[in-house]
Amino acid sequence: MPTLQDVAREAGVSKMTVSNVLNGHRDRVSPATIARVMEVVGRLGYVRNATARSLSARRSNLVALAFPGRDTGGIEPLMNPHDSLFLGEVEAHVTEAGLYLMAHSVNSVESTANSLRSWNVDGAIFLGTRADEVAALHRAYEAPMVFIDNHGTSPQISNVGIEDRLGGRLAGRRLVEAGHRRIGFVGPAFDEPGVVRERHAGFAQALAEAGLELRPEHVVRCNASFDAAVDAARQVLAAPQRPTAVFATADIIAAGLLKGFVRAGCPVPDQMSIIGFDDLEVARHVTPEITTLHQDIPGKARAAVEVLLAQLAQWPTVRSERRVLGVTLIERGSVGPPPAIPIN
Amino acid sequence: MPTLQDVAREAGVSKMTVSNVLNGHRDRVSPATIARVMEVVGRLGYVRNATARSLSARRSNLVALAFPGRDTGGIEPLMNPHDSLFLGEVEAHVTEAGLYLMAHSVNSVESTANSLRSWNVDGAIFLGTRADEVAALHRAYEAPMVFIDNHGTSPQISNVGIEDRLGGRLAGRRLVEAGHRRIGFVGPAFDEPGVVRERHAGFAQALAEAGLELRPEHVVRCNASFDAAVDAARQVLAAPQRPTAVFATADIIAAGLLKGFVRAGCPVPDQMSIIGFDDLEVARHVTPEITTLHQDIPGKARAAVEVLLAQLAQWPTVRSERRVLGVTLIERGSVGPPPAIPIN
DNA sequence: CGATTAAGGTTTACCGGTATACTCGGGCAC
DNA sequence: GTGCCCGAGTATACCGGTAAACCTTAATCG
Numbered sequence: 001m002p003t004l005q006d007v008a009r010e011a012g013v014s015k016m017t018v019s020n021v022l023n024g025h026r027d028r029v030s031p032a033t034i035a036r037v038m039e040v041v042g043r044l045g046y047v048r049n050a051t052a053r054s055l056s057a058r059r060s061n062l063v064a065l066a067f068p069g070r071d072t073g074g075i076e077p078l079m080n081p082h083d084s085l086f087l088g089e090v091e092a093h094v095t096e097a098g099l100y101l102m103a104h105s106v107n108s109v110e111s112t113a114n115s116l117r118s119w120n121v122d123g124a125i126f127l128g129t130r131a132d133e134v135a136a137l138h139r140a141y142e143a144p145m146v147f148i149d150n151h152g153t154s155p156q157i158s159n160v161g162i163e164d165r166l167g168g169r170l171a172g173r174r175l176v177e178a179g180h181r182r183i184g185f186v187g188p189a190f191d192e193p194g195v196v197r198e199r200h201a202g203f204a205q206a207l208a209e210a211g212l213e214l215r216p217e218h219v220v221r222c223n224a225s226f227d228a229a230v231d232a233a234r235q236v237l238a239a240p241q242r243p244t245a246v247f248a249t250a251d252i253i254a255a256g257l258l259k260g261f262v263r264a265g266c267p268v269p270d271q272m273s274i275i276g277f278d279d280l281e282v283a284r285h286v287t288p289e290i291t292t293l294h295q296d297i298p299g300k301a302r303a304a305v306e307v308l309l310a311q312l313a314q315w316p317t318v319r320s321e322r323r324v325l326g327v328t329l330i331e332r333g334s335v336g337p338p339p340a341i342p343i344n
Numbered sequence: 345m346p347t348l349q350d351v352a353r354e355a356g357v358s359k360m361t362v363s364n365v366l367n368g369h370r371d372r373v374s375p376a377t378i379a380r381v382m383e384v385v386g387r388l389g390y391v392r393n394a395t396a397r398s399l400s401a402r403r404s405n406l407v408a409l410a411f412p413g414r415d416t417g418g419i420e421p422l423m424n425p426h427d428s429l430f431l432g433e434v435e436a437h438v439t440e441a442g443l444y445l446m447a448h449s450v451n452s453v454e455s456t457a458n459s460l461r462s463w464n465v466d467g468a469i470f471l472g473t474r475a476d477e478v479a480a481l482h483r484a485y486e487a488p489m490v491f492i493d494n495h496g497t498s499p500q501i502s503n504v505g506i507e508d509r510l511g512g513r514l515a516g517r518r519l520v521e522a523g524h525r526r527i528g529f530v531g532p533a534f535d536e537p538g539v540v541r542e543r544h545a546g547f548a549q550a551l552a553e554a555g556l557e558l559r560p561e562h563v564v565r566c567n568a569s570f571d572a573a574v575d576a577a578r579q580v581l582a583a584p585q586r587p588t589a590v591f592a593t594a595d596i597i598a599a600g601l602l603k604g605f606v607r608a609g610c611p612v613p614d615q616m617s618i619i620g621f622d623d624l625e626v627a628r629h630v631t632p633e634i635t636t637l638h639q640d641i642p643g644k645a646r647a648a649v650e651v652l653l654a655q656l657a658q659w660p661t662v663r664s665e666r667r668v669l670g671v672t673l674i675e676r677g678s679v680g681p682p683p684a685i686p687i688n
Numbered sequence: 689c690g691a692t693t694a695a696g697g698t699t700t701a702c703c704g705g706t707a708t709a710c711t712c713g714g715g716c717a718c
Numbered sequence: 719g720t721g722c723c724c725g726a727g728t729a730t731a732c733c734g735g736t737a738a739a740c741c742t743t744a745a746t747c748g
Binding site for chain 2: 725726727728729732733734735
Binding site: 689690691692693694695696697698699700701702703704705706707708709710711712713714715716717718 | 719721722723725726727729730731732733734735736737738739741742743744745746747748
């Protein structure tokens, strides 16, 4: 592998001149020299050594994308379409900006911070971080960081997310407008701040605005997994004065519920309406297709990288930014009017 | 950030001694010194600088996972569940081995090789690489490489894949045994060597073994996309002497076909049987659930990392390894007997 | 017309580690 | 007693870059 030195020798200049040419410090080198150096670079197939650059320049051009690891979530990392799509988009934009992407699962704040430090990572994007970890991570390593979909974290911490609360509200309103009076909620726990809490809050608000109450027995807890949702469907159906419609906090849950309901002899949308969230592919795979709240995941990825790049440019002036992307209701086939004769 | 030097000073030893302790060269340091150094390391919160290590030791501890980029495939990178699940698994195993993972889309052999070189990457795993690129990449950068799901590449190139041909054969046989005589094939182009070609070959073989022929008009070309498959269903139904069953080379295609068939008033499995491949989640989302060939993606990821680590350990002795994982037929609900009265 | 400045480079000193060679004070065989 | 080896460290020379200061030469300016 040729080094800077080799190029310099071959071009009859000093290392620094080659370095300047390669770094685009054109004002320090004459056009003729630039041309000569570039010719040699091309001829020798010289490639800059990123690790040496990183060491010397105190800038690594590395960006980390961190996602929940096995130890934290329990589910396989990245298995969900949201995170993987997001990762792919981030990679594209990061590469476009001439940076490199390190993929890193977060199993503990400690180990993650050490990795970032070790590689002298320039910045990081965090997916699915718990509220308490956000602050700890932000404290543990001094570099631009952008968190995704966190709610209720310090305004000094950059965040990119969506209108979760509004989404929940639109979902609730849609079901109310379809004529439903007994409406259930299916989703993971929301005792901590987060997207689920927001979606739930918006949803409950919509019901309240319509003079309806969200009864505790109509709130079914269910992780974002298809199988769990299939099971949860039974619970929904078993509730006293069972709901005629449910809002699921994720499409994968909605899809599982759909299967569960149909399997239990409760057709959708005739006997039961479902509204999902995210607008992932699964929403269109099933029949009927699921009415859901669309969120722009590629847009979120783009925004995240934009915010990160902006912070990188200003660093170390920490000007945090919070971006919130809109959501839109996508009408499909899983919402109908309540059944004429309510069951049980 | 404390450096080696800081630790050395604080512990009253030389840099080298600290380095030796940290690298586990216990035979060169007395136990007492080891203890003292470790204490200081802990107290100062010292973290080794990976870039400096990489530069000096000529070993980066970096592994790249490369996947097709936008420019090559057209589809969003990593959007498919297979690749993202694979990536997540690889990350876990790589981390476990004390290495770091760089995620990299491949848009050109050139640029990819330059990235690998630039970071002095120790090894790489390649997903979805075209046959011609495999050789070029292997040539362009000297380091252990493992390719995933490539067929017909040089035996000197390590590869981890599955029994695609057998899978195709099992699929064909299953449909034959169900009594079908007119069986179609739906999948992407297979003029180049690759998984699709293998699956097709196995499938065609199964039909031949049953004395059946795979008629050209029963072969429908369709990319691995749900929407494309919904469309493809029409083509299948429009074929003269239309098939009573189809083999789709991917579950996502099978799911799309299912929707297309049902939408066209051709119920599955009553009027049409479908068999898929991969056993992704989507196969269980839809109704009826899709009978498919299961492949062990986490296992493939584990194998890939194992092979890579083995090569890393032997390097630069290039002993290539090819691993082929089994496939199993998963019976679900999308295959039935042919309709009593064949249509058209 | 001497002093300043600008253009175009070069020199030097690191960045934070690691490999290699070398030192040094015993213990041991002969 | 002496040559030799061994355990436990240290000194030195890089790895491949970059920042910052410095050095020429020629043009600019008061």
